[in-house]
Amino acid sequence: MADKVIYAMYDDDDVLKNGAKKLVSKGVKINEVFSPFPIHGIDPIIGVKNTRLGIMAFLYGLIGLTLATVGMNYFMIQDWPMNIGGKPSFTYMDNMLSFIPITFEFTVLCAAHGMAVTYLIVNKTLPGMPAQNPDPRTTDDKFVMELRLSENTSFSASDLEGMLKDTGVIELDQKEI
Amino acid sequence: MHKEAAIREPLILGHKTYHDITEDVCRPIEDKAPRTWYILFAIALIIGLYGVGCILYLLGTGVGVWGLNKTIGWAWDITNFVWWVGIGHAGTLISAVLLLFRQKWRMAINRSAEAMTIFAVFMAGLFPLIHMGRLWLGYWVLPLPNQFGSLWVNFNSPLLWDVFAISTYLSVSLVFWYIGLIPDFATIRDRAKKPIPKKMYSMLSFGWSGRAKHWNRFELVSLVLAGLATPLVFSVHSIVSFDFATSVIPGWHTTIFPPYFVAGAVFSGFAMVQTLLLVMRKAMGLEAYIHTKHVEYMNIVIMVTGSIVGTAYITELFISWYSGVEYEGYAFFNRATGPYWWAYASMMTCNVISPQLMWFKKLRRSLLFTFIISIVVNIGMWFERYVIIVTSLHRDYLPSSWSMHFPSHIDIGVYVGTIGLFFVFFLLFARFFPVLALNEVKTILKSSGESYKNAPDPHHDDDPTPETPKVEAVAPVVEEAPAEAPTKVEAPKVDKKVKLSAEEAKAKAGALISKLGEGSAETKDDLKVISGVGPVLEGKLNDIGIFTYAQVSKMTKEEYDLLDELTGSFPGRAERDDWAGQAKELMNKSNS
Secondary structure, X not given: OOOEEEEEEEOOHHHHHHHHHHHXXXXXXXXXXXOOOOOOOHHHHHOOOXXXXXXXXXXXXXXXXXXXXXXXXXXXXXHOOOEEOOEEOXXXXXXXXXXXXXXXXXXXXXXXXXXXXXXXHHHOOOOOOOOOOOOHHHHOOOEEEEEEHHHOOOOOHHHHHHHHHOOOOOEEEEEEO | OOOOOOOOOOOEOOOOOHHHHHHHHHHHHHOOOOHHHHHHHHHHHHHHHHHHHHHHHHHHHOHHHOOOXXXXXXXXXXXXHHHHHHHOOHHHHHHHHHXXXXXXXXXXXXXXXXXXXXXXXXXXXXXXXXXXXXXXXXXXXXXXXXXXXXXXXXXXXXXXXXXXXXXXXXXXXXXXXXXXXXXXXXXXXXXXXXXXXXXXHHHHOOOOOOEHHHHXXXXXXXXXXXXXXXHHHHHHHHHHHHXXXXXXXXXXXXXXXXXXXXXXXXXXXXXXXXXXXXXXXXXXXXXXXXXXXXXXXXXXXXXXXXXXXXXXXXXXXXXXXXXXXXHHHHHHHHHHHOOOHHHHHHHHHHHHHHHHHHHOHXXXXXXXXXXXXXXXXXXXXXXXXXXXXXHXXXXXXXXXXXXXXXXXXXXXXXXXXXXXXXXXXHHHHHHHOOOOOHHHHHHHHHHHEHHXXXXXXXXXXXXXXXXXXXXXXXXXXXXXXXXXHXXXXXXXXXXXXXXXXXXXXXXXXXXXXXXXXXXXXXXXXXXXXXXXXXXXXXXXXXXXXXXXXXXXXXXXXHHHHHHHHHHOOOOOHHHHOOHHHHHHHHHHHHHO
């Protein structure tokens, strides 16, 4: 379906944030904001939910912890118990203290890498992906707000532009997609 | 936006805008490298290659080419290993621990400090690998199924803990560093004009576009990685110290080792950061971002960790006497007064006395003094490891096997070679990577930038952003005001455009075109490439009749003013961004 996108460019993060607040209070739905750095406090305004990656990191950490425990129990207790100075290792618990460093390292390894890989995949930022920012200046010093006409059916394009002009935009652009 | 006390020194000096930050960081990457860079790179490369040659000779001949003997089985190799791992502690400490403590001064230094960490850990990892003797069997340190009756590696051994600790530390630091780099690579990608850099940086930036949701995830990932990396930093050097502490060699068998090694690592790491950054800020013109205050903060860390190290040395001495263990007592007595007294004395001077000088404010704010001390500390920390390793070993339990260690030229070659390789990596980093965390520095511009903290002088001539809402700067306390202010500032400009009657505009456009020469839509150039011209402005320029770089390149002050009257929206911008100059460059490029 043909859709029209309006890109409103700002040169200050606070101006954009206040503009977004105003627009949202009038019932406009803001589809996306592109910025060169994280704008603190924009997420609740435009309705971006908090990420759940932290929970994922915890789960990956648990996987690492389990793998390390199961692995070391198998290597050191079941498969080839070592008799060190006549002090045999027959139970995991008796030997656990010397397994703590590797258990810790492996937990961190799995949590960190698992989360990093998940982050890249859910972001769809992978090597060779094309850039999707509407204007190359949004990675420098400009901030762009994206409105979609299909999401703002109660407003016309000129209505939206009129409202945007009151928020201190420096450039307006339209695109059919 | 966080508010910061006005009495805190600003972290970004001068009147910087977001664009200035981008410019300052990207310029060294986009410009041609200065001659000094090539000279330094060549020197580092030659030294590095010499080191590689020494390593290859060692691998071909055997570890016997090192100056080891049956009493001293560990000497320069492990000294260098611990030294490099120690240096590799500052970067992640800065980016992880200081992130958790919300220390904003970290933002200017974390990128390069972490690069330093990664390269230092590369160098550290080399030593145990070559020390194995048969490097190609290095994978035996991993618990892999094998044909020796499924003999596993010993998970009780601190040496194996070390394998896991170092490889986890290296890979997690690398990931942490790269995730921060992605948005900055995107900035360089979007600025790149030549096809090859554009291609390279778009690969490296993974298609980053800066959506709000992505930033939300980015911040959380940074926070969680920092949380994970923090205990990692402390664990790595603790585990390195276990290599010694769990043995029964007098002088090594001490419980104080883990905290003392960690403090020593941070101490030497910050010293290396100082050495590198003091040169880098000057060479790359980053004095506004890394300035005396940053250096002072780092010197305070050096002072604190140096004091911890000094206390540890003295505690160790006391305990060796107080324990009543003859061997332990002798090991320390021999360190201070035996044949290696000079190593002990240099360690004590460099590591205990020199950081205490940082109590003087004048000294810790002096850049030259800091630079000298940073090198002194690095030398001292090398001697610390040398003292711990060699002097504890060289007088065995049996006086008949007492011996001395004399480094062979291969020992020296491998060590100096790793310093060369380290600088090869670091110079490449400084040349092709954004050395400042762009996206992070921009977030603190308003709270810690000088121009926002102290209201700017309205008569400041070189203030580069007349269009930035001034209200923001003058009255940072008023939260809601800025929203209204820029609207008011913008409004008259729009009016002006409307006021210009159609005939007037036509006449002016005609005058402008007659000066610049005719252009047509067929021979159109992509004017958006000129910095400061967006799609909307390009449309306006095309309406007036400006289509080519050739036309833009002829513009002077007079034409800029005419243009400003016609387009209305951005007075003074064309002149400030030097469109004519940019257009000339673009013409030359497309011709060649």
